[in-house]
Amino acid sequence: MSGRARGARIVVAAAAALVTVLGGTPDVLATPTDSAYIDDRRTEADDTVDIGVYSPSMDTVNRVRVLRAADPDEPAPTLYLLNGVGGGADGNWLDRTDVVSFFKDKQVNVVIPFGGAGSYFADWRADDPVLGKQRWTTFLTQELPPVIDAAFHGSGANAIAGLSMAGTSVFQLALAEPGLYRAIGSYSGCVRTSDPRGQAIVRTVVGSRLGNAANMWGPPSDPAWSAHDPYLHAEALRGTEVYISSGTGIPGPLDTIAAQGDPVQLTYQLLFGATLEAVTNVCTQQLRDRLQSLGIPATVDLRPNGTHSWGYWEQDLHKSWPLFESALNR
Numbered sequence: 001m002s003g004r005a006r007g008a009r010i011v012v013a014a015a016a017a018l019v020t021v022l023g024g025t026p027d028v029l030a031t032p033t034d035s036a037y038i039d040d041r042r043t044e045a046d047d048t049v050d051i052g053v054y055s056p057s058m059d060t061v062n063r064v065r066v067l068r069a070a071d072p073d074e075p076a077p078t079l080y081l082l083n084g085v086g087g088g089a090d091g092n093w094l095d096r097t098d099v100v101s102f103f104k105d106k107q108v109n110v111v112i113p114f115g116g117a118g119s120y121f122a123d124w125r126a127d128d129p130v131l132g133k134q135r136w137t138t139f140l141t142q143e144l145p146p147v148i149d150a151a152f153h154g155s156g157a158n159a160i161a162g163l164s165m166a167g168t169s170v171f172q173l174a175l176a177e178p179g180l181y182r183a184i185g186s187y188s189g190c191v192r193t194s195d196p197r198g199q200a201i202v203r204t205v206v207g208s209r210l211g212n213a214a215n216m217w218g219p220p221s222d223p224a225w226s227a228h229d230p231y232l233h234a235e236a237l238r239g240t241e242v243y244i245s246s247g248t249g250i251p252g253p254l255d256t257i258a259a260q261g262d263p264v265q266l267t268y269q270l271l272f273g274a275t276l277e278a279v280t281n282v283c284t285q286q287l288r289d290r291l292q293s294l295g296i297p298a299t300v301d302l303r304p305n306g307t308h309s310w311g312y313w314e315q316d317l318h319k320s321w322p323l324f325e326s327a328l329n330r
Contacts, residue, residue: 036143038151046100051151055143057123057135064144065094066152067103067110075155077328078109078148080140081317082162082169085205087117096310102318108328109152113140118209120202121162121169122228124216131211136169141177159324161185161243163313165205167280168193171230174240183241183327187316188276188308190283191244192231199225201279234290241327242298243320244287247306249278254311265309273307280308299323 035056042050049068052061069076081099083092093099093112103110121136128134148154160181162170167189174181192198199213199220206213217224226232251270253259260266284302291298301319306312 036139036147038147048094048100049152053139053144053147055135055139057138057143058133060133062139063114065112065114066148067100067112068152069107069109070105071107072153074107075153076107076109077155077157077159078111078145078152079324079328080158080160081110081112082121082160082166083112083114083116084162084164084166085118085208087119088112088114089117091310097314097317099317102321106325108325109148109154111144111148113144118165118206118211120165120206120216121173122216125218125224126215128211128215131209131215134216137173137176141173141180145180157182157328159183159185159241159328161187161317161320161324162189163187163316164189164276164280164308167191167244168230171237172228175230175233175236178236181240182330183243183324184237185243185316185320185324186245186284186287187313188246188280188284189244190280191287192229192283194225194229194232198229198231231287231290234287234296235294237291238294238296241323242291242296243301243323244284244298245301245303245316245319246281246284247277247303247308247312248281249274249276249307250305251307252303252305252312254309255305255307259311269307269309273309276308277306 037054039052039054039061044050049066051064051066053064054061081093099110116136118131119134119136121140122134123137124134145158149156158181160170160173161184167186168191170184170186171191174184190198190201193202203213206216217228251274255266255269257263257266281302288298288300
């Protein structure tokens with residue numbers, strides 16, 4: 001453990017001891033769990049809480065934003081929202097959607113982790129020269145949930161949703177920790193990862209952040225690729241509520257200058273977002289057919305148009321929320 005980590009753990013322990021003597025709950029630091037703990041905490045202008053959570057598996061502090069439940073003093077379930085390939089650095093749920101206002105009156109803690117660019121939020125077999133140590137599956141499924149539940153009155157009920165790269169990761173995370181999530185949502189994701197096309201997509205996504213996918217699951221022939229392919233292991237999703245969605249890449253109502261307002265962003269959506277969404281549309285149809293063949297219920301929203309862009313993912317979140325809400329409160 002690093003010196004900073006040891007020091008932070010001592011501070012947290014001292015704070016917890018002081019609370020035991022004086023009574024009450026510390027406003028700055030949460031009581032540490034077995035290993036992971038809150039290293040620092042501050043409330044932002046929009047009433048969200050920004051916390052740094054120490055991850056022992058990665059030996060680093062990861063930034064996490066929490067939108068607290070409408071009544072923070074009552075138990076609440078947790079919805080985890082994962083960002084895309086940039087890990088939140090080049091657009092995220094907070095700055096590209098209305099999540100703060102949408103969830104303001106809802107009794108759910110919304111947790112948005114930052115970081116993990118190009119990682120597929122996986123546990124990599126080897127440290128990458130560029131991306132470093134990646135143990136995101138361990139962090140998201142084992143280290144972070146107990147910290148969130150302890151610090152924010154979590155009820156123990158969880159759901160998770162993600163877009164693009166993370167639209168694959170949510171399935172992998174659910175398979176890695178069975179029973180952790182009652183519902184999963186995948187917006188514009190490509191879940192099949194071990195066939196030639198799936199491997200090409202994964203290598204392209206990881207390579208876009210200068211990482212090497214061989215450090216994640218080995219060479220293309222390595223069994224780890226199949227082991228982490230949710231398409232092949234979809235049977236294990238039985239009993240989990242599933243929501244998947246995609247557009248077609250054909251420009252839709254949010255792909256106009258009037259709707260977008262930013263000509264640069266609109267150009268990106270039309271030049272690149274259209275192609276990306278056409279690919280995810282095929283992936284989503286494949287997953288739909290796979291789930292149907294296994295008799296696993298899923299809510300599937302295949303839009304007749306729309307590009308790979310935030311406006312549509314905001315709509316996806318709104319549409320899928322009733323499914324999450326029902327699963328979290330059953």
